[in-house]
Every structure is written in structure tokens, then in C-alpha cells.
Amino acid sequence: MTRPHLWIRAEARPTEQRVPIVPADAARLVADGFTVTVEESPTRIVPLEEYVEAGCETAPAGSWVDAPEGAVVVGIKELPEQPTDLQHTHVFFAHAYKGQEGAEEVLDRFRRGGGELLDVEYLTVDGKRVVAFGFWAGYVGAALSVLRHRGLLDGAVAPMTRDDLDARLRESTPTTPERALVIGSRGRSGTGAVEALGVAGCEVTRWDRADTKVLDRPALLGHDLLVNCVVSHDKQEPFVSAAEVDAPRRLRTVGDVTCDVTSEANLLPFNTSITTWEEPVRRFGTDEHPLEVIAIDNLPSLLPRESSESFSAELTPLLPDLAVRSGPWAASLEWFRKHVH
Numbered sequence: 001m002t003r004p005h006l007w008i009r010a011e012a013r014p015t016e017q018r019v020p021i022v023p024a025d026a027a028r029l030v031a032d033g034f035t036v037t038v039e040e041s042p043t044r045i046v047p048l049e050e051y052v053e054a055g056c057e058t059a060p061a062g063s064w065v066d067a068p069e070g071a072v073v074v075g076i077k078e079l080p081e082q083p084t085d086l087q088h089t090h091v092f093f094a095h096a097y098k099g100q101e102g103a104e105e106v107l108d109r110f111r112r113g114g115g116e117l118l119d120v121e122y123l124t125v126d127g128k129r130v131v132a133f134g135f136w137a138g139y140v141g142a143a144l145s146v147l148r149h150r151g152l153l154d155g156a157v158a159p160m161t162r163d164d165l166d167a168r169l170r171e172s173t174p175t176t177p178e179r180a181l182v183i184g185s186r187g188r189s190g191t192g193a194v195e196a197l198g199v200a201g202c203e204v205t206r207w208d209r210a211d212t213k214v215l216d217r218p219a220l221l222g223h224d225l226l227v228n229c230v231v232s233h234d235k236q237e238p239f240v241s242a243a244e245v246d247a248p249r250r251l252r253t254v255g256d257v258t259c260d261v262t263s264e265a266n267l268l269p270f271n272t273s274i275t276t277w278e279e280p281v282r283r284f285g286t287d288e289h290p291l292e293v294i295a296i297d298n299l300p301s302l303l304p305r306e307s308s309e310s311f312s313a314e315l316t317p318l319l320p321d322l323a324v325r326s327g328p329w330a331a332s333l334e335w336f337r338k339h340v341h
């Protein structure tokens with residue numbers, strides 16, 4: 001069976017340490033007949049030597065532009081701005097199909113170069129995404145919220161290991177556990193949030209769709225922490241209203257993993273912008289009744305090793321179908337064709 005040449009590129013963002021295929025999976029691919037080339041990278045969480053030991057070839061950062069015809073260039077985040085014309089097949093999150101800023105320019109680069117985009121977000125089976133970072137987004141989003149609630153998060157955050165994060169969560173468990181609510185608890189990020197809150201020793205309430213049809217507002221506001229992990233497309237009754245932000249309530253800390261901050265469907269509409277690694281927390285409410293929000297939109301990059309391992313575990317089994325663009329690859333290709341012609 002034909003196996004495409006996979007080319008794992010260096011990420012362009014200086015803060016991005018994740019990698020789409022980890023060495024253990026690369027070794028499996030090599031054993032299965034793939035040629036895997038891995039670019040040198042100053043930021044990647046995994047040293048290049050581990051890929052060499054796995055049987056991969058290496059190449060300088062950015063050399064994918066000269067990769068052989070037919071090579072599939074695999075990455076996570078956006079491509080560098082050069083070259084302007086893209087000739088290869090690229091697998092990454094391009095954020096190019098929902099009218100996002102810069103989307104048309106990205107698609108034009110493919111149009112001009114004759115290349116092909118197989119966007120990871122659109123790899124689906126029966127309409128459901130098959131490769132995503134949700135679990136670790138929820139995990140780290142909930143963990144940061146607990147640390148903030150416990151007065152242990154001041155200032156900037158940076159990539160960390162799960163062991164360090166878990167140690168901080170365990171060491172700081174109070175005698176009376178905080179009451180934490182996860183909404184969207186059955187989803188990928190909700191599952192991660194519940195797990196992190198468990199490690200932190202919180203008393204966890206889980207709500208999903210059936211539990212928010214009629215919103216029990218006193219019950220919601222009666223928690224110390226809220227972690228929002230829903231996927232919402234339509235405008236709905238907010239989880240916390242503007243009036244409730246300024247009123248007395250037990251709820252003091254919100255982790256907004258969903259981060260729909262500029263969307264009509266924002267379920268926490270009192271906050272309309274993301275927070276950042278440099279300034280992770282924004283304060284609302286009054287001095288007497290503050291409500292603090294963490295709404296970081298690149299949470300999985302804060303746990304680069306765990307995120308890479310789970311992403312790679314989901315992506316690797318799909319790669320044998322890549323040569324013939326079947327299964328989830330066909331679904332993603334359809335989106336590309338719809339948008340480039």
C-alpha cells in the first residue's frame with residue numbers, strides 16, 4: 001500500500017512547543033512503511049534525537065518548502081508568511097473556513113500554488129471531529145481556575161508539565177473542598193476539567209445539556225467555581241447574567257474554556273475578550289463580590305507534552321488512509337474544495 005512521505009515541520013510561533021506526531025508514534029509509522037522527516041525546532045517539547053532513534057530523517061527548520069513533491073507537511077498552528085504560494089499538501093489547523101481574519105489570504109496561497117489543505121478541525125467521522133485538543137484544554141483551564149481561587153496564581157502562566165501542575169493542585173487542597181461546577185461535563189474538555197478538579201480535591205457537580213434546559217440559577221451561583229466547557233452555536237440564556245455579576249453570590253471564579261467571547265452564542269456575555277498567558281485573569285463584579293474570569297484560548301499549549309501525546313494518538317491511526325484521501329481525509333478535503341473553487 002502507498003505510504004505518503006510525512007514531513008513534520010517546525011512550528012512558526014515561538015511559544016508553540018507542541019508537535020503533531022510524537023516519537024513513539026513516528027516509530028510505528030516508520031515500521032509501517034512511511035518515510036517521516038522531522039524538522040529541527042528550537043521550541044519543540046520533544047528533542048530531535050528521539051525522532052532519529054525512531055527511524056525518522058531530519059531536516060532544517062522551514063525546509064518543508066523544498067520537500068519532495070507528494071510529501072505531506074504536518075503541523076499544528078499557522079504556517080509562516082513565506083512562501084506566498086503553497087504547493088504541498090498541508091495538515092494543520094488553518095482556521096480558514098469561517099470567515100476568520102486572514103482566512104482568504106491563506107486560501108489564496110493554496111489557490112496560487114496548487115497545494116491542498118487538509119484541515120485537522122474538519123477531520124470527521126459521521127460529522128464528529130476525530131482529532132482535537134479538548135481534554136487537556138479542559139484540564140488546564142480548570143486547574144488554573146482552582147489555583148487562582150486558592151490565591152496561587154498571580155502573574156503570567158507558561159508551558160508546564162502535568163506532574164508539576166498536579167503537585168500544585170494536590171498540595172493546596174483546603175480542608176473544606178471548594179464546590180466546582182463543570183458545564184458541558186460530558187464533552188472532551190468537560191471530561192478533562194472534571195479530572196483536574198478531582199485531582200485538586202474539589203467537590204464536583206457535572207452538568208450537560210439535559211441539566212441546563214431549565215437553568216437552576218441559584219444552584220449555579222451556589223458554587224465557588226464554574227468551568228464552562230460547552231460547544232454552543234445559538235444564542236441562549238446566559239449562565240451568568242450582567243445583574244448577577246454585580247450582586248452577592250458564592251461564585252467567585254470562572255474558567256471559560258469555551259472562549260466564545262466575541263460570539264452571539266457567548267454564554268458568559270459579561271466578558272467579551274480573551275485573557276492571555278501574560279495576564280490570565282480578568283476581574284469583574286464589585287470589590288466586595290468580585291468575579292474573576294480566565295478565558296485563555298490556547299490552553300492546550302500550556303501542557304505541550306500531554307497535548308502532543310493525545311493529539312498524536314488520535315492522528316496516527318488515520319494516516320494510512322491519507323494516501324487515498326479516504327475516511328476523515330475525504331471529509332476535510334471536501335471542505336477545502338468547497339472553499340477554493
Ligand SMILES: NC(=O)c1ccc[n+]([C@@H]2O[C@H](COP(=O)([O-])OP(=O)(O)OC[C@H]3O[C@@H](n4cnc5c(N)ncnc54)[C@H](O)[C@@H]3O)[C@@H](O)[C@H]2O)c1
Pocket residue numbers: 132133134135137183184185186187188189190207208209210212229230231232236256257258259296297298299300
Ligand atoms: N480555550 C481553549 O484553549 C480551547 C481548546 C480546545 C477547545 N476549546 C473549546 O472548548 C469548547 C468545548 O470543546 P470540546 O472539544 O470539549 O467539545 P465537545 O463537543 O466534546 O463537548 C461539548 C459538550 O457541551 C455540551 N453542551 C452543549 N451545549 C450545552 C448547554 N447549553 N448546556 C450544557 N451542556 C452543553 C455537549 O452536550 C457536550 O457534552 C469548544 O467551544 C472548543 O472550541 C477551547
